[in-house]
Amino acid sequence: MTQEKQGNDRLYQDLARLLIEELARGDYPVGSRLPAERDLAARFNVSRPTVREAIIALEVQGLVEVRIGSGAYVLRLPGSEDAPGFDATAFEVTEARLLFESEAAALAATQVTDEDLAEIEALLHQIAVENLDPNGTDRADRAFHLAIARATRNTAVFKAVENLWALRASSPEAALMHEKARSANIKPVVEEHTAIFQALRARDPAAARAAMRTHLSAVIEGLLFATEERALEEARRAIAAKRTRYARATA
Amino acid sequence: MTQEKQGNDRLYQDLARLLIEELARGDYPVGSRLPAERDLAARFNVSRPTVREAIIALEVQGLVEVRIGSGAYVLRLPGSEDAPGFDATAFEVTEARLLFESEAAALAATQVTDEDLAEIEALLHQIAVENLDPNGTDRADRAFHLAIARATRNTAVFKAVENLWALRASSPEAALMHEKARSANIKPVVEEHTAIFQALRARDPAAARAAMRTHLSAVIEGLLFATEERALEEARRAIAAKRTRYARATA
DNA sequence: ACCGGTAATTGGTATTACCACTTTTCTGAA
DNA sequence: TTCAGAAAAGTGGTAATACCAATTACCGGT
Numbered sequence: 001m002t003q004e005k006q007g008n009d010r011l012y013q014d015l016a017r018l019l020i021e022e023l024a025r026g027d028y029p030v031g032s033r034l035p036a037e038r039d040l041a042a043r044f045n046v047s048r049p050t051v052r053e054a055i056i057a058l059e060v061q062g063l064v065e066v067r068i069g070s071g072a073y074v075l076r077l078p079g080s081e082d083a084p085g086f087d088a089t090a091f092e093v094t095e096a097r098l099l100f101e102s103e104a105a106a107l108a109a110t111q112v113t114d115e116d117l118a119e120i121e122a123l124l125h126q127i128a129v130e131n132l133d134p135n136g137t138d139r140a141d142r143a144f145h146l147a148i149a150r151a152t153r154n155t156a157v158f159k160a161v162e163n164l165w166a167l168r169a170s171s172p173e174a175a176l177m178h179e180k181a182r183s184a185n186i187k188p189v190v191e192e193h194t195a196i197f198q199a200l201r202a203r204d205p206a207a208a209r210a211a212m213r214t215h216l217s218a219v220i221e222g223l224l225f226a227t228e229e230r231a232l233e234e235a236r237r238a239i240a241a242k243r244t245r246y247a248r249a250t251a
Numbered sequence: 252m253t254q255e256k257q258g259n260d261r262l263y264q265d266l267a268r269l270l271i272e273e274l275a276r277g278d279y280p281v282g283s284r285l286p287a288e289r290d291l292a293a294r295f296n297v298s299r300p301t302v303r304e305a306i307i308a309l310e311v312q313g314l315v316e317v318r319i320g321s322g323a324y325v326l327r328l329p330g331s332e333d334a335p336g337f338d339a340t341a342f343e344v345t346e347a348r349l350l351f352e353s354e355a356a357a358l359a360a361t362q363v364t365d366e367d368l369a370e371i372e373a374l375l376h377q378i379a380v381e382n383l384d385p386n387g388t389d390r391a392d393r394a395f396h397l398a399i400a401r402a403t404r405n406t407a408v409f410k411a412v413e414n415l416w417a418l419r420a421s422s423p424e425a426a427l428m429h430e431k432a433r434s435a436n437i438k439p440v441v442e443e444h445t446a447i448f449q450a451l452r453a454r455d456p457a458a459a460r461a462a463m464r465t466h467l468s469a470v471i472e473g474l475l476f477a478t479e480e481r482a483l484e485e486a487r488r489a490i491a492a493k494r495t496r497y498a499r500a501t502a
Numbered sequence: 503a504c505c506g507g508t509a510a511t512t513g514g515t516a517t518t519a520c521c522a523c524t525t526t527t528c529t530g531a532a
Numbered sequence: 533t534t535c536a537g538a539a540a541a542g543t544g545g546t547a548a549t550a551c552c553a554a555t556t557a558c559c560g561g562t
Binding site: 010012049052053056057060061068089092093095096099100102103104106107154155156157159160162163164166167 | 261263300303304307308311312313319326327340343344346347350351353354355357358405406407408410411414415418
């Protein structure tokens with residue numbers, strides 16, 4: 001790769017991220033044409049199929065339109081909203097999770113069954129195992145949170161939480177969010193989840209809410225920290241604003 | 252192609268559509284694994300790169316998760332992102348709104364702009380007018396709540412609240428919820444919304460959260476009351492359970 | 503200046519090969 | 533018999549190449 005690549009993901013995902021970054025930076029205005037696939041392949045030193053996969057990822061997100069025999073043209077810039085679902089940033093999704101999942105945890109504490117608790121406890125152990133592997137997935141983490149949402153016995157609550165996780169997965173910074181934000185603090189993550197489980201087992205709504213808030217606050221902090229590492233100066237200002245915003249909202 | 256193809260699009264798009272159809276038809280439940288890329292290529296008589304492109308399209312849409320060396324696993328079924336769930340009851344939706352919109356209001360109180368306040372105040376007046384007509388709609392009510400969600404400046408929060416209102420509209424008891432639950436108390440509804448607005452104008456998160464909780468608690472009470480009128484004896488027991496559940500969760 | 507046809511460019515698809523990772527199966531030792 | 537470790541099979545990831553189809557640009561003739 002001529003350019004820097006960050007994640008341990010697949011090449012096409014890294015390349016798609018790079019292209020999205022260049023789009024966001026304004027390298028290719030709306031309506032302009034991206035370089036030819038062969039040129040991109042040569043520039044990034046990858047094969048053309050890989051370039052095609054990355055461009056298809058952009059196409060599915062509604063960022064570019066591919067015209068046969070002509071090229072890939074920019075439809076909209078990342079962040080502008082008309083494409084459903086793909087405009088929420090990792091911070092926004094996590095903030096929404098902080099607000100919603102905390103309340104869901106409180107409700108779940110009043111509704112949780114012994115079967116739910118058994119399932120959640122099993123997932124707790126899976127999370128511990130999962131976190132031992134630096135390249136592990138976050139499937140157990142996702143299942144843990146969804147199990148809590150399901151324990152509310154409220155379909156609307158569950159679907160809302162489920163949608164947030166779908167948004168999270170589609171977020172451009174999803175990988176970053178998962179990687180960096182967690183690798184920094186493995187032990188606390190397990191402890192935080194344990195605290196949530198214990199509050200649920202105690203059927204204590206207030207404790208469950210508090211434990212969930214603590215956990216997701218830590219996730220946000222890790223996310224902001226990870227973002228800071230690669231942020232420009234202007235991004236730093238936005239982060240500072242977010243930090244105070246979050247502090248006020250949770251006060 | 253062994254199977255029928257419809258569009259004049261590119262092969263990968265046709266194939267992606269086919270796979271989504273099969274997903275929707277239930278051929279591959281959530282969590283199950285799709286056939287191997289080579290098998291799909293043989294079955295549809297296309298090349299493996301084409302299959303890969305189609306799967307990447309599904310992956311970007313958050314439908315499947317691809318695990319290296321293992322396969323592509325179904326994350327969610329198509330349509331579950333915004334397709335109205337027919338199984339969510341009016342009570343569930345309102346309960347979810349109580350949990351989520353209260354937190355959204357608290358966040359909005361820290362983010363609301365003067366323009367937002369002007370819009371919300373205008374909608375407040377519309378709500379008052381709307382409630383004078385016993386056969387009026389609830390458009391202003393909906394716009395009021397969505398404006399608050401938008402004032403959070405968080406796309407994920409707004410979309411979640413928006414989805415709840417979509418669920419509400421598709422709920423079987425939607426009409427009942429709106430009619431009965433409101434006709435019983437016209438004046439309080441306006442007062443409750445006014446309290447929410449004033450808390451937002453004061454930029455007071457705690458007050459905004461409390462005002463929203465008060466309002467939606469009243470909606471739930473009205474909903475339960477309306478339900479009681481037509482409920483059988485067994486329904487009464489369920490309602491009593493819900494009442495205590497709700498009381499505990501908000502305590 | 504206009505028109506039309508040809509050639510170059512570009513995306514679409516197929517084929518093949520090899521690598522890395524995962525999962526299963528088999529084998530040999532305890 | 534059991535089970536841990538190794539081997540093998542399965543699967544996705546990427547590369548390289550070739551050819552086709554559609555578009556676009558160019559250039560010649562009129």
